[in-house]
Amino acid sequence: MKWMTKNHVWGLLGWLIVLVAAIMMTPDTGKLVADKGQIKIPSTYQSVRATQMQKKWGSDQKNTTAVVAVFSNGDDKLTPAQNAAIERTIDKLKSDKSKYQIKGITTAQDSATAKQQLVSKDKTTQLVQLNVKLSKTHTRSLIRDQLTKAVKTSGVKTYVTGSDILNQDFSDATQAGVRKTEVIAAIFIFVVLLLVFRSPITPIISLLTVAVSGLVSISVVTNLVQHFNFPFSNFTQVFIIIVLFGIGTDYNILLYNQFRQEMAHGKNPHDATASAIKIGGRTILYSGLSVLIGMSVLAFAKFSLYRSAVGIAVGVVVLLAVLLTLNPFFMTVLGPNMFWPVRKSAGEGDSKLWHALGSTAMIRPILTLVVMAIVMVPLALMGHGTLDYDNTVEIADNVPAKRGFQVVQKHFSKGTAEPTTIYIQSDHRLNNEQSLQIIDRLTKQLQNSAGVKTVLSASQPGGSAIKALYVRNQMATVTSGLTKSQQGLDKINSGLGSAKQQLDGANISGGVDSANQLASGSQQVATGTSTLSSGINQVTQGVNELNAQLQNSTSGSQQAQLQQLTTALPQLNQAISSLNDQVNAASTGSTSGVTNSLTSIGSSASDIGSQLGAIQNAMKGISTPNVNAGQLVAAMQGQGANLNAQQQQVVTATIDAALKQQSQASAGLQQTLAGSLSKIGADAQNIGSSDQSVASQLQSLQGSTQQLQQAVSQLNTASNQVLPASATAITQLSGGLSQLSSSTNQLASAMGTINGNTGQLVSGANQVASGNQEMASKLSQLGGQTASLSNGLGTATDGLSKISAGSGQANKYLSGLQHASAAETYYIPAAQLKSKTFAPVLKTYFSPDRKITKMTVILKDDPSSQTAMKRLPRLEGIVRGALKGTSMNNAKVAFGGSTSQTNDINEMAAGDFSRTAIIMLAGIFIALMFVTHSLVQPIAIEGTLLIAYSGATNIVHWLVKAFLGQSMLTWNTPFFAFIMLVSLGVDYSIFLMAKYREFLHQPISTDAKMLKATTIIGTVVISAGIILSGTFAALIPSGVMTLIQVALVVIVGILLLVILIPIIMPAVMKITYPTPESRLNDDQK
Structure with missing residues (x-):
């Protein structure tokens, strides 16, 4: 247990457990980028x-x-x-x-x-x-x-x-670039460490410790992203790997060199490890702290892409923990074998380059700084030009999506693939004629703006004006209709004049005379038929009496009566013949003349009726032009006419007065003509009715006359047959009473039939006489109505002449208005707004509630270019200016699409870059104050970093233009290059100043201490610079332009720092701490 503690075995076991857990718990990085890594x-x-x-x-x-x-x-x-x-x-x-x-x-x-x-x-x-x-x-x-x-x-x-x-x-290209970078960086670091330490063991241990920190860091960051929405982007993973491999290797070089130096002083592995951790670890903590501060302040960035770099700070924390707890295990266990096969532990050699640069700067420090300023300041201030916001440059040309994008740009326009969309949100519905007029006016203004290829909107869904929906085209239709209307009025006027002439030439008086004659003759027929009826009644009575006498007769009286009957029958036959002649004469009288006159009058009345119908139809088609003075003034202003309020009132009043005068004249004329036509129509209707009544009665009379003629004819025929037969019967009466009785019975029956027919004859004759009298009266009235009709037609022709003249004046006015700028006004009828043909436009260009409309603007320029972005403020000004003072004055306006998003990123990135850079420099400055215990040295260090960054950025701008064919740096290159170079480059200054502070208690001058520190640490810094440059160089094969350019800026910046630090820092120290009596020689080292 003691051995495990002494040899830091617990650190090894602990990191193995953490490593296994990290690998098992790491989420899918590609999925995280897709879900939460977008800007x-x-x-x-x-x-x-x-x-x-x-x-x-x-x-x-x-x-x-x-x-x-x-x-x-x-x-x-x-x-x-x-x-x-x-x-x-x-x-x-x-x-x-x-x-x-x-x-x-x-x-x-x-x-x-x-x-x-x-x-x-x-x-x-x-x-x-x-x-x-x-x-x-x-x-x-x-x-x-x-x-x-x-x-x-x-x-x-x-x-x-x-x-x-x-x-x-x-994103896929970036992930693929990360995998390439990991492999290339590992190989490169192994080779460099092999050359530095001349041992295969040291590179393996260094890569192992850095790999552990990298895997654990990625796991921690991705889990924070998945569970706590930690900032993340396409670049987070790749920069964590690069930074950890770069500075982790640098820190390992520093630590391993200190460990080897301690063992060269005769210490055992345990004591050498403790001394290395104490001395080298302090420097590593100072450097790591500056990087940590620099990366941590990115959490205050507003831009998500910049804020995503804060994950590097998490990696730095893990890296420091791994290096200071896992490395001791390998150093204590392996000891000198860590540098196998090299056995001699002589420590790191001196840097002749840094010694030469430092000694030269300290001889004439002010001149040195002036020369450096003359060389570097212009380079730093030249600027790197505009930035490229086209994300397609990040993708290789062989990627299908990029090839398709390039095809669209080639055969359409650069803006077709990614158009700009303008959204306008109002508080009321916009699918009305007034709002569409505003939208169309705005569409035209945008189309006329520089750099705009076309604009698609609700009024111009195809990108061009629909001529049928503009007043100019509609006025052309109106003027054409007025011309045809005027021609029709002239034609109607001509027809009315012709009708008047025909009416005046009609012989109404001749028809009245003929009707009177017919009425007189019909009366005579009626009188004759009455006389005939009386005679027939007498004959019938006589026949009946004869029949009765024959039945009861005596021989004497019968002969007298027969003789009397024989005498009366011829007289009866003669009277019937006379009646027949009178009826025939009456029926063939003046009926044909009256009929002809009535036919002529009816024809004229029919023509007049047709012409009046045409006049009424023409009157319906004539209306006062619907012209609004306010709309005309608004349209004039929309076309660029500058009218103040007084001028608007004068123009409006003038137009309204002219329109009112024209409207009143037209209305009065139409009222006069309508009254005349109404009276004429009534008279023509009365004439037509009277004519129809007379004609009907005449036809009835003709029918009755024909019946009368047929009845008389039958009577005449019957009398010719019956009377002779009766005479024969009477002559033969003496032959037998039975034959006489039979004949008289037949005669009585025939006379009954004749007596019945004569009743109908009398009734018909009376009807004919009455009808003819009424017809004569109607024809007399018709004469007066015809005169009134003729006067009305004359008034109508005068009225139509005035209307025709008024139409001509209106047509002339509208023709002039058609060519004015006001005729460019958009107008769509309400019916068409609700039609099926307009429905697709509503669906495409209006939101479902019709309160939001959109306009698609296709620019001529590349949507991601600075030129396209500079056009947006001008387009926004046009939109707000067009809406000002209209019903859409308070509408919300927003620009969408690639160009708008890029412009927002540009605006946000530029502001956030400056803000974040200040915070980062402030944080690092504070850290440097604690490291150097000075105010001047942090200023000199950060000034050196800024000069190196600016100079490197400008140099890389030239390089990518010359060798990569890119005229601009990508938009995010300056930011990532800045945070990488500043936060990592500060380490080299810390290495130098930390080494300087190790010699503070030595009895030598400040100059000698600084030169000694510069000479010793130079080899470490150069080695670390090579390692860091090589690590970033591993980004170049990724094919991602931003990673390539960031790598180049860091590499060039590190090269500049390797030269500037041993010049500027010794010169500053010389000026800050002058030591005139000091002499720079080898003995003072």
Whole structure:
């Protein structure tokens, strides 16, 4: 037990247990990066507010990621066969939407607008936009792998890209870079330590202790991330590994050199270990404390990426614990064998380079500092230029997502792949005509802004104006309609004049005379039929009496009566013939003349009725133009007209007065014309009714006359048949009474029939006479109404002439307005807003509650470029200026998309960099004060670090431009290079000043103490610098541009520090602690 304690076995066992537990409990680092390692921007920034607004769009876009499928035929146009194959692939995607968890898909086949945006102008490339569900189980890597296979199309180059896909590729590249770095760094460190200590044992022990600290640190940090949301990013793991391998090896070199030096003084392994831990351990703690402070202050950073570097502080704590508790076991147990096969423990040799530099600086310290300032300050102040915010530079060119992104930029525009989205949130619904006018006006202003390729909005969903929805085009339709209306009015006016002429030429008086003659003749017929009826009644009575006498007659009286009957029958026959002639004469009188006149009048009345109908229809189509002076003034201002309030009132009053005068004139004219037409229509209706009544009665009269004629004709025929037969019967009466009785019975029956027909004849004749009298009266009234109708038509022609002239003036005014700037005003009818054709626009550009609208802005520049970011403030100014003073004055505005997010990162990173750097330098300054017990020395040390950092950054800027083809440093290179170089580079100054303080009690001058410390520690610092530089050089094969550039800055910075520290620090010490009598020679060492 005592042996185990003496030889630090408990430390070994303890770290073995911790190591096993750490390995078993380490979460999946790749999954942590995907879930919690993404850059987080505070909610006060625009891109985050835009994301919050975007989430209100509905379930189709909530918790989704945007993916672009790219189909390309290189520089050649897509063939019909290729397009057909692409359509089949798209159909397969649509049918497998649930399989791939696709929430939305937009293709070129959806609409003409979509085709315009998703098919390149050179017809070589076609895009498909996808919204895919993103969750803990449906990760970005899974989405990328699934869709990459799903979009494969025969004969076409296919890619899957998008910002999240590119970020996932960047994360994968970083993880792969970490694995490469670990292997390369381990090999490099082993080789360097083998050369330094000339032993294979020492490198193995050093790597073992550093590896334990690295594994435990990664486990602790990742568990803190998983359970407590500890800051984490793509770079956390790789920088923990690099820092621990770098400074851990440096600390081991310092500790092992001290241990070897103590054994060279004759101490046993246990005592040498204790002395090494006491002396070297103190220096390690001082250096580790400065690094710990520098990394810990990153917890105060607001930017999540910068704050994620605080995990390095956790690693430093673990590293210090491992080195100071695990190394003693190997040193005490192995002793001199730790440096096998070398047996001689002579300690570390002196550095001739640092001795030469230090001695030269101390001879003329002020001149030395002036020369260094002349050389280094301009280099430090030259600046490294603008930074590159394009994350695609972090990814190798052979990665499919990056190749797809480059294809989109080549065949569309640089901004097409990552457009900027402007969200506008109002407190009221925006799907109305007034709001759409504001949106359209804003769309035009944005389109006219420099650097903007196109803008898609609710008013211009295809990126270009819809002409049919602008007042200019609508006025063209109105003016065309007014022209046609004016032509129609002229035609109606001509027709009314013609109708008036026809009406005036109609012979109404001739028709009235003919009707009077017809009425007189019909009256005579009625009188004749009455006389005829009386005669027939007498004959009938006589026949009946004869029949009675024949039945009861005596021979004497019968002969007298027969003789009398024989005489009366011819007279009856003559009277019937005369009646028949009168009826025929009456029926063929002036009926045809009256009928012709009535037909002519009816035709004229029909023409007049048709023309009046046309006039009424034309009147319905004529309306006063719907022009609003306020809208015209607003449109003039929207087109750039600068009008003050007084000028607006004058313009508005002038337009309103002109419109009111025109409206009153048109209304009065329409009222006059409407009254005239109404009176004319009433008269024409009365004439038509009278004409129809007369015609109807005439037809009835003609029918009755025909019945009368037929009855008289039958009577005449019957009398011609019966009377001769009766005469014969009477002549033959003497032949027998029986024959006479039979004949008289037949005569009585025939006369009864005739008597019945004459009743109908009288009734019909009276009806004809009455009808003809009424017809004559109606025709007389028709003459007066026709005169009134003619006057009304004259008034109508005058009114139509005035309306035609007014329409011409209105058309001329609107034609002039059509070419004014006010005609550019957007106007959409309310019915079209609710139509099915506008429904896709509402769904795409408005939130479900219609209170948020979005506008897609495609820039000409690279979305991640400084040029694109500088355009955002100007675009924001345009948006707020366009909304000011409108119904959307209080609307919230937020810019989303890659450019907005990059701009927010730029703004936040720049401010946070300065703030974090000050805190870090302040923390390190305090630590240096405790180490050096001075105020001047910390200032000199931090000044040296800053000069080395600035100079190294500028040199690397030149190097990457010359050898890597990158014109800019990546945006996060300066920050990570700063924290690495400052926090790690300060160790070398601490090493020097700690060694100096070891000689404080020696009886030599300050100059000699400083030069001695510089000479001794130089070898350690150079070795440590080589180790740290080599460790960071292991980042170069990772292929991640940020890691490459950070590595280069650290390497160049360490090289500068190795030269500057032995020059500046001795010169400062010489000036601070002058010792004129001191002489620098070898004896004073």
